[in-house]
Amino acid sequence: MSRTDGKYDVAVIGAGHAGVEAALAPARLGFRVLLLTLDRLAVGRMSCNPAIGGLAKGHLVREIDALGGEMARAIDAVGIHFKLLNRSRGPAVQGPRAQADRDGYSAYMLGVVENEPNIDLKDGEAADLIVTGGEIRGLVTATGEKYSADSVILTAGTFLSAVMFTGDRKVAGGRRNEPAAERLGERMRTLGFRTARLKTGTPPRVRRSTVDWSRAWEQKPDRPPLPFSFGTESIDRPQVSCWITRTNDKTHDIIRRNLDRSPLFRGEIGGAGPRYCPSIEDKIHRFAHQPSHHVFLEIEGGDSDLVYPNGLSTSLPEDVQEEFLRSIPGLEECEMVIPGYAVEYDFFPSDQIRRSLETTLVEGLYLAGQMNGxxxxxxxxAQGIMAGINAANRCRGDRPLVLSRAEAYIGVLVDDLVTRVPREPYRMFTSRAEHRLILRHDTADVRLAPVGAALGLASEAAARRAAEKDRDARREIAYLSSRTAPFHEANELTERLEAGPVRPGTKVVEILRRPAVSYDDILPLRDGEPLPAPPLRREVEVRVKYAGYVERQIRLVEKLKKMENRSIPTHFAYEEVGGLSNEAEEKLTAFRPETLGVASRIEGVTPADVSLLVVYLDRWERTEELS
Ligand SMILES: Cc1cc2nc3c(=O)[nH]c(=O)nc-3n(C[C@H](O)[C@H](O)[C@H](O)COP(=O)(O)OP(=O)(O)OC[C@H]3O[C@@H](n4cnc5c(N)ncnc54)[C@H](O)[C@@H]3O)c2cc1C
Structure with a gap:
């Protein structure tokens, strides 16, 4: 028996990405945690792409880090190809991403969990939940062991009543070579929970030594790599390149010819798949006019012999997968080691959780991760750490931690889940966040390290570092705002940069605000004041350049609250609203809402979409008045 005699403060079911953070948070806060999972060797396993981060996802990782979570440190330890995406675009939409050593990532997370003294990691299947008087009391495993717990966090991922499809082969299982969890979903239904079906898929893997790399285009990693964790000083692990190739007419012909052998097209898979990460057969069908699609060849680890062809998710039969792979430049002679497949699984429509991620039906039972849609x-x-924090808060009788949409992408994620039920797998985008200029990935520490430290989860040192960064940035901006630019030097500079003339008495901060001028350009306009370190210069530059936008954004959100009854003309041209997501444009055009309030509640229309509508509506009304 365990060191707790089967009694825990918090029990977490499932040790995937949600489960690991959900267990670590209460354990680090001093609570006794049971982490029960089907197979300990699958702790933190990456089911699909061997990468962490990306647009908006990278923001979530840095927020998890600032709160005191593990994901950022894990990817910093095992990342093999770091890239800041959208580097050439505005700071709000840039996102850090890194390819991982797939097995290394799992091994790292297993090590962290095993070395956490307050976690008991056990292999086993949770089959039943002990509930009395509408409150959770514990769980029972498939082999009959009972564990009592004050709170239970369910993070079963894609495993509930899961079925995997490759062509006409259909097997029960949540992930390749892993079983499905049947009993727990059934038990949840007897407790009154509703379930629905979703699906996702993964590409085949090919042998690295059989790829002709000379036929693909090399993408080098960033040098130096930008770490995810605010506590990582540098990434020392050797970095590898990623390679890009493309599908072509031949690939598309093979797939089109075999669409009737796809379980998706034969109607065997009922659950909706991720709109923004469709299978290759779906892409070829939906975007029939596109002659080719990118394929990113990502190595699964420094020593791994597997390559992940990102962009080729499929559930077509194995022979078709092999045939279309070999039509792609660089893959003509490739050996397919593992075929791709789709998986369909149960999830709990998210109107059954509160903002704390506690369920509405059973007190002390929390849901986090893929299971929320x-x-x-x-x-x-991100959901895992929030559920873990809130289970711990419940144990100590504290109010739940709820982050607002203006504080964090995590706040946007949870708010979206509790206001609209995902009909397709929900993924984060920068366009979902109306405050995205405030919620930049590089400000996650300033925004959330104090929250993490107040909880006792992030270290005092991390909170101090964030506070110093903020104070130093403010101090430098105050200095640049008070310093008058030396007239001749300033004019010479702006002339060279084609940044417009400077009047006598202009402050240095006003010159930095000009788009063509970087912080390093204004260095000669400072006096002997000590220079800030390079990361701080970037921070100051961004804060100065975007201060106006940020203030406007905050005012706009305030204004939005008053916009509930504002009419939208029936003939309003949604297709002219630049930046509106495809989904919002599609739904607004179909529904033709009468007011902004109604528009804002249509599923798929985000607050960010509504902000854009306001701007275009103003413009539209001005032109209508003039015409
Ligand atoms: C084939 C496939 C393809 C995917 N493709 C993509 C993609 O393209 N893009 C993308 O963003 N995401 C994709 N995903 C989803 C991605 O894997 C999940 O978003 C992510 O892993 C969710 O994390 P999680 O912690 O919620 O669940 P998981 O990582 O699935 O972890 C769940 C854990 O719970 C355990 N478990 C389940 N039931 C029980 C039980 N009853 N008792 C004990 N333990 C249990 C499992 O063993 C597992 O360890 C894919 C997943 C699969 C399976």
């Missing part, structure tokens, strides 16, 4: 490791981990 989301998709992605980062979305799962």
């Amino acid at each position: 989301t998709s992605g490791y980062e979305e799962a981990a």
Whole structure:
């Protein structure tokens, strides 16, 4: 028997990306945690792409780190190809991403969990929940062991009543070579919970030594790599390249010819798949006009002999997968080691959880991760840490921690889940966040380290570092705002940069605000004041350049609250609203809402979409008045 005689403060079911963070948070806060999972060797396993982060997802990872979670440190330890995405675009939409050593990532997370003294990690299947008087009391495993717990966090991922499909082969299982969890979903239904079906898929894997790399285009990693964790000083692990190739007419012909052999097209899979990460057969069918699609060849680890062809998710039969792989430049002679497949699974429509992620039906029972209708490791981990924090808060009689939409992408994620039920796997995008200029990935520490430290989860040192960063940035901006630019030097500079003339008495901060001027350009306009370190210069530059936008954004959100009854003309041209997501444009055009309030509640229309509508509506009304 365990060191706790079967009595725990918190029990976590499932040790995927949600489960690991959900267990670590209460354990680090001093609570006794049971982490029960089907197979300990699958702790933190990456079911699909061997990568962490990406647009908006990278923000979530840095927020998890600032709160005191593990995901950022894990990827910093095992990342093999770091890249800041959208580097050439505005700071709000840039996102850090890194390819991982797939097995290394799992091994790292297993090590962290095993070395956490307050976690008892056990292999086993949770089959039943002990509930009395509407309150959770514990769980029972498939082999009959009973564990009592004050709170239980369910993070079963894609495993509930899961079925995997490759062509006409259909097997029960949540992931390749792993069983499905049948009993727990059934038990949840007897407790009154509703379930629905979703699906996702993964590409085949090919042998690295059989790829002709000379036929693909090399993408080098960032040098130096930008770590995810605010506590990591540098990434020392050797980095590898990623390679890009493309599908072509031949690939598309093979797939089109075999669409009737796809379980998706034969109607065998009922659950909706991720709109933004479709299978290759779906892409070829839906975007029939596109002659080719990118394929990113990502090595699964420094020493791994497997390559992940990102972009080729499929559930077509194995022979078709082999045939279309070999039509792609660089893969002509490739050996397919593992075929791709789709998986369909149960999830709990998210109107059954509160903002704390506690269920509405059973007190002390929390749901986190893919089971709430989301998709992605980062979305799962973000919910995991919040459920873990809130289970711990419940143990100590504290109010739940709820982050607002203006504080964090995590706040946006949870708010979206409790206001609209995902009909397709939900993934995070920067466009979902109306405050995205405030919620930049590089400000996650300033926004959330104090929250993490107040909880006792993030270290005092991390909170101090964030406070110093903020104070130093403010101090430098105050200095640049008070310093008058030396007239001749300033004019010489702006002339060279084609940044417009400078009047006598202009402050240095006003010159930095000009788009063509970087912080390093204004260095000669400072006096002997000590220079800030390079990361702080970037921070100052971004804060100065975007201060106006940020203030406007906050005012706009305030204004939005008053916009509930504002009419939208029936003939309003949604297709002219730049930046509106495809989904919002589609739904608004179909529904033609009468007011902004109604528009804002249509599923798929985000607050960010509504903000754009306001701007275009103003413009539209001005032109209508003039015409
Ligand atoms: C084939 C496939 C393809 C995918 N493709 C993509 C993709 O393209 N893009 C994307 O963003 N995401 C994709 N995903 C989803 C991604 O894997 C998940 O978003 C992420 O892993 C969710 O994390 P989680 O912690 O919620 O669940 P998981 O990582 O699935 O972890 C769940 C854990 O719970 C355990 N468990 C389940 N039931 C029980 C039980 N009754 N008792 C004990 N333990 C239990 C399991 O063993 C597992 O360890 C894919 C998943 C699969 C399986």
